[in-house]
Amino acid sequence: MGRLPPPRAATLSTLRDPANGSPLDQGLVLWFPAPASFTGEDCAEFQIHGGRAVVAAVLGAVVALEGVRLAEPGEFTRRAFENGKLDLAAIEGLGDLLHAETEAQRRQAYALYQGRLTDETDRLAQELLPVLALVEATIDFPDEGDVTDAALLQARSQALAVRDRIDGLLADSGRAERMRDGVVVAIAGPPNAGKSTLLNAMARRDVAIVSPIAGTTRDALEVQLDLGGLPVVLVDTAGIRETQDPVEAEGVRRARRRVSEADLVLWLAPTIESAAERPEGSWLVQSQADRVAEHLSEARHRISAATGSGLPALLADVQAFASSLLGGEPAVVVHERHRRIMAEALASMEAALGHTDWSVSAELVAEDLRAALAALGRSRGRVGTEAMLDQLFSAFCIGK
Ligand SMILES: Nc1nc2c(ncn2[C@@H]2O[C@H](COP(=O)(O)OP(=O)(O)O)[C@@H](O)[C@H]2O)c(=O)[nH]1
Numbered sequence: 405m406g407r408l409p410p411p412r413a414a415t416l417s418t419l420r421d422p423a424n425g426s427p428l429d430q431g432l433v434l435w436f437p438a439p440a441s442f443t444g445e446d447c448a449e450f451q452i453h454g455g456r457a458v459v460a461a462v463l464g465a466v467v468a469l470e471g472v473r474l475a476e477p478g479e480f481t482r483r484a485f486e487n488g489k490l491d492l493a494a495i496e497g498l499g500d501l502l503h504a505e506t507e508a509q510r511r512q513a514y515a516l517y518q519g520r521l522t523d524e525t526d527r528l529a530q531e532l533l534p535v536l537a538l539v540e541a542t543i544d545f546p547d548e549g550d551v552t553d554a555a556l557l558q559a560r561s562q563a564l565a566v567r568d569r570i571d572g573l574l575a576d577s578g579r580a581e582r583m584r585d586g587v588v589v590a591i592a593g594p595p596n597a598g599k600s601t602l603l604n605a606m607a608r609r610d611v612a613i614v615s616p617i618a619g620t621t622r623d624a625l626e627v628q629l630d631l632g633g634l635p636v637v638l639v640d641t642a643g644i645r646e647t648q649d650p651v652e653a654e655g656v657r658r659a660r661r662r663v664s665e666a667d668l669v670l671w672l673a674p675t676i677e678s679a680a681e682r683p684e685g686s687w688l689v690q691s692q693a694d695r696v697a698e699h700l701s702e703a704r705h706r707i708s709a710a711t712g713s714g715l716p717a718l719l720a721d722v723q724a725f726a727s728s729l730l731g732g733e734p735a736v737v738v739h740e741r742h743r744r745i746m747a748e749a750l751a752s753m754e755a756a757l758g759h760t761d762w763s764v765s766a767e768l769v770a771e772d773l774r775a776a777l778a779a780l781g782r783s784r785g786r787v788g789t790e791a792m793l794d795q796l797f798s799a800f801c802i803g804k
């Protein structure tokens with residue numbers, strides 16, 4: 405066996421097959437002794453030349469060693485979790501980082517990875533603990549008069565603030581979902597308005613079939629755009645009109661559905677007549693400006709996909725719209741798991757606040773507050789409820 409390189413220092417080495425000593429490749433070897441490694445276990449990294457035969461030879465030699473096998477998908481992360489190196493929220497953030505395609509998605513993922521959710525739930529728990537301690541004191545020491553009505557009222561208003569904060573975080577979770585899935589912008593309008601041409605122009609590639617034959621587009625087509633780091637899903641739809649063709653009719657039905665679900669609808673129309681049907685809230689975009697003489701005064705944009713005129717302004721406007729939905733600091737509640745935790749914490753806070761006189765209902769209030777704390781404690785996905793309470797309580801002296 406060769407020598408072990410010094411810990412955490414890239415070491416240029418010749419890699420040899422342990423079975424016969426023949427050299428396989430030269431590369432950098434990194435040695436991370438436990439516990440200072442990604443998984444918390446002893447880890448070694450080989451940086452080798454990327455040719456398939458080189459990788460196969462090195463992997464083959466490593467796997468031939470006793471007790472060595474290839475990792476299952478996600479196994480390293482799973483071990484990191486089991487060994488307490490990463491909590492569940494960080495792992496979710498890591499997963500999002502791996503899938504991030506735009507700058508804003510990367511920022512949201514990185515925030516979660518860095519503990520944005522757990523920092524927030526920890527802070528809420530810290531605010532709730534003195535409230536619980538006070539309520540418990542009224543149960544444990546009812547006659548001592550330590551707990552004044554004024555103190556209870558103050559605790560109640562603190563609980564109210566926690567409730568409002570959770571409510572706000574939940575309300576903001578739609579923004580996180582949009583950040584992951586993209587802001588949906590549907591291009592709609594009558595046949596031959598130039599919808600597919602606009603989609604291709606905005607996507608800068610030939611995604612949709614363009615033709616002078618009305619009813620060419622039947623299925624809704626999607627392209628992902630990165631507008632200044634913001635994820636936008638652009639949807640091309642079938643031209644909306646009455647039709648006898650059953651396939652086109654299905655396309656029109658889908659178009660109407662996509663329009664009703666979209667965050668923004670660009671209603672494309674070359675003429676006043678074709679602008680009439682546009683849905684409320686949609687942006688009227690006059691198309692084919694190079695060809696059409698009339699001027700739609702109520703149009704927000706006037707474009708020609710043929711010459712490119714008006715396109716930069718339209719793109720900038722759509723980007724500003726996406727920014728109005730997604731902008732600001734990354735959301736805290738990002739995944740369905742987070743939403744469930746927060747919804748549960750919210751329900752428990754509502755229950756606690758539902759008791760009007762806290763001195764009379766102290767035991768029930770304490771139970772609700774404990775349930776809220778337990779829900780918040782689950783943000784890490786690992787820490788047992790009691791363990792978290794123990795840890796938090798240790799920093800807080802009740803009755804002293
Ligand atoms: N002159 C001109 N023709 C256009 C423009 N945009 C689209 N067209 C033409 O109009 C026809 C219908 O376009 P298409 O994108 O398929 O319309 P859709 O049915 O709304 O998807 C095609 O022949 C296009 O080449 C434009 O800005 N100027």
Ligand SMILES: [Mg+2]
Pocket residue numbers: 599600601612613614620621641642643
């Ligand atoms: Mg089309």
